[in-house]
Amino acid sequence: MWGVSARMNAYEKLLAARSNDRATAKDYIARLFLHFVELHGDRRYGDDPAVITGIGMLGRTPVTVIGIEKGHGTKEKIARNFGSAHPEGYRKALRQMRLAEKFGRPVICFVDTAGAYCGIGAEERGQGQAIAENLTELMGLKVPVISILIGEGGSGGALALAVADEVWMLENAVYSVISPEGCASILWKDSGRAKDAAEHLKITAQDLLSLHVIDRIIPEGLGFSKTCAFLKIQLIRTLNRSRALSTEELLNLRYERFRRIGDHVVYPADST
Amino acid sequence: MIRRGLFKHPKNDLEGEIGHDRTPGPFVPENLCVTCPSCRKLLFRDALADTSDVCPRCGWHFRMSARRRIALISDEGTFREQDADVVSQNPLHFPGYDEKIKRARRTEAGKDEVVCGICRIGGLKCCVFAMEPAFMMGSMGTAVGEKITRLFEHATKAGLPVVGFTVSGGARMQEGILALMQMAKTSGAVRRHSDAGLLYIAVLTNPTTGGVTASFAMEADIILAEPGALVGFAGPRVIEQTIRQKLPQGFQRAEFLLEKGFVDQISNRKTQKQLISRLLEFHVGGERTDERL
Numbered sequence: 001m002w003g004v005s006a007r008m009n010a011y012e013k014l015l016a017a018r019s020n021d022r023a024t025a026k027d028y029i030a031r032l033f034l035h036f037v038e039l040h041g042d043r044r045y046g047d048d049p050a051v052i053t054g055i056g057m058l059g060r061t062p063v064t065v066i067g068i069e070k071g072h073g074t075k076e077k078i079a080r081n082f083g084s085a086h087p088e089g090y091r092k093a094l095r096q097m098r099l100a101e102k103f104g105r106p107v108i109c110f111v112d113t114a115g116a117y118c119g120i121g122a123e124e125r126g127q128g129q130a131i132a133e134n135l136t137e138l139m140g141l142k143v144p145v146i147s148i149l150i151g152e153g154g155s156g157g158a159l160a161l162a163v164a165d166e167v168w169m170l171e172n173a174v175y176s177v178i179s180p181e182g183c184a185s186i187l188w189k190d191s192g193r194a195k196d197a198a199e200h201l202k203i204t205a206q207d208l209l210s211l212h213v214i215d216r217i218i219p220e221g222l223g224f225s226k227t228c229a230f231l232k233i234q235l236i237r238t239l240n241r242s243r244a245l246s247t248e249e250l251l252n253l254r255y256e257r258f259r260r261i262g263d264h265v266v267y268p269a270d271s272t
Numbered sequence: 273m274i275r276r277g278l279f280k281h282p283k284n285d286l287e288g289e290i291g292h293d294r295t296p297g298p299f300v301p302e303n304l305c306v307t308c309p310s311c312r313k314l315l316f317r318d319a320l321a322d323t324s325d326v327c328p329r330c331g332w333h334f335r336m337s338a339r340r341r342i343a344l345i346s347d348e349g350t351f352r353e354q355d356a357d358v359v360s361q362n363p364l365h366f367p368g369y370d371e372k373i374k375r376a377r378r379t380e381a382g383k384d385e386v387v388c389g390i391c392r393i394g395g396l397k398c399c400v401f402a403m404e405p406a407f408m409m410g411s412m413g414t415a416v417g418e419k420i421t422r423l424f425e426h427a428t429k430a431g432l433p434v435v436g437f438t439v440s441g442g443a444r445m446q447e448g449i450l451a452l453m454q455m456a457k458t459s460g461a462v463r464r465h466s467d468a469g470l471l472y473i474a475v476l477t478n479p480t481t482g483g484v485t486a487s488f489a490m491e492a493d494i495i496l497a498e499p500g501a502l503v504g505f506a507g508p509r510v511i512e513q514t515i516r517q518k519l520p521q522g523f524q525r526a527e528f529l530l531e532k533g534f535v536d537q538i539s540n541r542k543t544q545k546q547l548i549s550r551l552l553e554f555h556v557g558g559e560r561t562d563e564r565l
């Protein structure tokens with residue numbers, strides 16, 4: 001199975017990541033965290049069904065869980081806005097991040113979105129500001145954070161939950177600055193060239209690992225339960241390692257992780 | 273209240289005013305006159321220069337180059353540029369991107385994508401950056417992200433405030449995920465600067481959208497916006513395509529953002545330097561005793 005997916009091209013992976021029968025955040029949450037209790041609302045405006053937040057047990061440790069949820073079936077997909085969050089979704093996540101910091105709980109994020117929602121209400125309530133606030137919050141959050149891209153990682157709406165100590169990707173997940181269709185229609189006025197765009201944008205887990213944008217690929221060829229079992233072991237091990245670090249070390253490592261990106265472009269040191 | 277009709281704006285200046293390498297901008301030397309995109313008045317370039325590129329009839333704020341912005345905001349002769357040699361490359365070998373960069377360098381922007389450095393404003397030392405609209409719509413690639421990050425890191429080390437002018441079509445898609453990561457990278461540097469107790473003032477100019485809005489543009493302690501500036505996460509065209517309806521007048525304009533609570537003040541260019549100097553002055557560190565008591 002590994003071999004099969006390794007031979008899939010970027011566009012085929014994009015379609016796989018978007019496919020209807022793919023596991024969503026709540027499927028992972030149900031498998032990985034015992035006694036999960038969902039907590040709703042951003043305490044400012046509303047409760048965004050596109051984002052699930054709560055607390056559960058990872059082994060013997062309570063952890064804060066945040067997931068962007070696309071839903072299964074037409075009815076649920078519509079209710080969850082197909083996993084495109086409004087600002088209140090990001091602020092709901094932000095509230096849980098702050099609670100996690102207060103109580104010293106690690107944060108685990110599951111990312112699966114075509115992107116943050118583009119609509120009138122989203123703009124009126126500050127979609128850009130909501131995402132920006134999560135970026136600065138996560139950059140300084142004094143507890144371990146691990147983000148897992150399980151399906152689609154669409155631009156800023158995905159990044160808002162993917163500033164972490166480690167960013168992992170499912171073998172067939174994708175992560176991109178823009179949808180390949182959008183890229184093709186802007187650059188070549190032809191959304192039909194999405195396949196080319198997908199290739200050039202470098203959106204697959206394999207490409208992103210070699211660009212040091214992600215830290216680990218989670219194999220999914222052996223089926224959902226094996227994937228979850230592997231994921232659980234890796235999460236526990238990684239959090240055990242984080243526990244050995246001081247807060248300062250943890251934050252420095254997180255900062256440096258992102259600070260380095262773009263370093264393969266060799267820039268000269270300041271010449272002034 | 274949105275002051276509807278105060279400024280009549282072109283439908284979409286992401287394409288109209290900014291997305292054009294061909295249409296001559298107001299500062300092409302052979303162009304003596306320029307038409308105001310808002311009120312259609314024919315204006316002399318020289319006269320426009322005297323009003324800081326603001327239409328004397330309707331108050332439309334014209335697009336302005338990064339260097340001209342810095343020249344107008346900084347005290348004369350105080351600007352010292354940093355990291356001028358950090359320029360875009362083609363890290364993903366994206367097809368056609370090398371040519372795009374070359375073409376952009378032949379515009380009035382030259383090598384400028386964002387201009388960064390140290391200057392004095394009203395006598396107060398600060399770090400300053402201004403994004404360049406003529407370089408690929410002010411989009412953010414790794415070079416822009418690196419320069420902004422270095423500036424905030426420098427400001428943190430030197431204990432200086434940052435004043436920044438944003439104008440951007442968003443993340444630069446030819447640099448793929450590396451462009452997206454610049455949002456995280458710059459946000460990290462802004463956070464450290466903020467944690468050090470230092471002031472950051474952002475001035476949002478027309479247009480500021482996408483990944484820049486969703487990172488350092490919206491992370492400032494004090495956010496000013498120029499009159500009529502389009503500021504948003506998604507561009508108007510994308511929203512119209514998503515919701516399949518026309519957007520209301522004034523949507524995503526600076527005045528709209530003020531009404532919704534996302535900017536502190538609308539800042540007219542005429543009084544902008546004075547306003548920023550005052551804000552910097554409020555934040556000068558150290559104890560000040562009032563001798564009169």
Ligand SMILES: [Zn+2]
Pocket residue numbers: 308309310311312313327328329330331332
């Ligand atoms: Zn005018």
